Amino acid sequence: MDRKNIIISEGFRPLWQTLVAAAFYTLAVILLAMFFFGFEIFPDKGMDNSWNFRVFYIAVACAAQGILFSSVKSIFFDLKNKKYKEEYRVGPFGVGKWKALPTIEYVSVFRQLKANGSYTYEVNLWLKGNKSFTIYETGDMATTFAMGESTARSLKVDLLDATVPNDFKWVDL
The missing domain is CATH 3.30.420 (Nucleotidyltransferase; domain 5)
Structure with missing residues (x-):
């Protein structure tokens, strides 16, 4: 068996993790829309500008949780060129770079x-x-x-x- 490439992947996330990630992403998008369009939950309360930054902070936290529940780790080995790469993917987006093996x-x-x-x-x-x-x-x-x-x-x-x-x-x- 003479392989030139090896791919080790976590595969797919379980359905329940995908659903939790989708809920966090949805909440993040709603909160970001509230932040950018100036929508307030309690408009008659006279909230100050710090409220908007709290909404932004919560949106970022929700997006981070969505990433945690939907990211998949893969390791690629290119034996011919003696390199490897650890890659983290969320949907079609991946992060990782080739290193010398x-x-x-x-x-x-x-x-x-x-x-x-x-x-x-x-x-x-x-x-x-x-x-x-x-x-x-x-x-x-x-x-x-x-x-x-x-x-x-x-x-x-x-x-x-x-x-x-x-x-x-x-x-x-």
Whole structure:
């Protein structure tokens, strides 16, 4: 398997998150219209100009919440040109830039205990100098392990199973 490009994406947001994001975006648009057109909720109360800036502040906060509920993270690897890019997308708009791909020593699948007592599993790329970064995370061990195996094969590096604390094992690919 000789891949030249790898794309790791969170995919699509669940429907409930999309609906919450839509509600925040709608509220932000309404509040921004109120700010720019000077519409006041209580016109007879004699509100001062600071009211308009509070409306603007709330609109920005709603837009930020909408972004949090609708953004999707993807990581692109261009193995031929030895580059990678972390990209965050909201609908058709994406932010991210290509960087030089550092030397990757190995890939690990790691189990992380969350504050609520459940576990999350991560695929980490380990670089020279004992540095790492997470490229994938989910609550399903089988999916995470498959992602780790596929990534290690594509990058032609070893895979470390670190899902059991203090019992790390190298996986034959």
